[in-house]
Amino acid sequence: MKILVVGLGSIGMRHARNFKTLGVEQLIGCDLLEERRQKFSSEINGDIVSTLEKGLYKKPDLVVVASPNRFHLEQAKTSARNGCHLFIEKPVSHTLEGLDDLITLVDEKSLFAHIGSKWKFHPAFKTMKKIINEGSLGKITGAQVIAGQWLPDWHPWEDYRNMYSAKKDQAGGIVLDSHEFDYLTWLLGPISKVSGYTAHTGALDIETEDIAVACMQFESGVL
Ligand SMILES: NC(=O)c1ccc[n+]([C@@H]2O[C@H](COP(=O)([O-])OP(=O)(O)OC[C@H]3O[C@@H](n4cnc5c(N)ncnc54)[C@H](O)[C@@H]3O)[C@@H](O)[C@H]2O)c1
Known part of the structure; x- marks a missing residue:
């Protein structure tokens, strides 16, 4: 499986480390900041890109949206249009506007989409x-x-x-x-x-x- 992690801050790097531990071989990291990309490259040893579009060009199976809240919905929709399954950090969006479009896209393309609201998994x-x-x-x-x-x-x-x-x-x-x-x-x-x-x-x-x-x-x- 090929996974693109968008946003290489606190939670994005945690996801990347977890994927690595689980044996995912192809990890791509995307961040606007060069220093974050370099950290991902040295720690995770995966490819790095500076934009979501460049990451999608590498045809990932799953996109993890771990950027700041403002970008979640648009990045999730762009990834879904490209046929990628989604793990979207909470909140899925900061606005209800456009949320139905994401649901429709996920349905039409039979994609898996999960929101990172994790407390439900706590014992x-x-x-x-x-x-x-x-x-x-x-x-x-x-x-x-x-x-x-x-x-x-x-x-x-x-x-x-x-x-x-x-x-x-x-x-x-x-x-x-x-x-x-x-x-x-x-x-x-x-x-x-x-x-x-x-x-x-x-x-x-x-x-x-x-x-x-x-x-x-x-x-x-x-x-
Ligand atoms: N599920 C949870 O318990 C949990 C925990 C922490 C954070 N989060 C969520 O994850 C998201 C990130 O939180 P964080 O604490 O890792 O923040 P962070 O600031 O540490 O990391 C965000 C990263 O995204 C990068 N970035 C900013 N704009 C971008 C863009 N347009 N494209 C790509 N990268 C971009 C930043 O440079 C930064 O490295 C937030 O939405 C937050 O709500 C969820």
């Missing part, structure tokens, strides 16, 4: 799912999630103010970190109503929101 979350499904807790009527992280700890090797999550033009911000919405719908079913607030408290020197609250009603009635 603790699998246990929660099992307990809920078995019904031993009775009917679930409400759920509360409090999630928080300190952004400067995410990538200690770089200035957090320059990270994609700090930047509006890269569709950063905590809402699009999105894991909570993903595992809550997995555990409790589809959401029917949502309202919320986001704020920029100034605790961090970033352009995007640094705190958010969402109030959701699920189709099952759970609040």
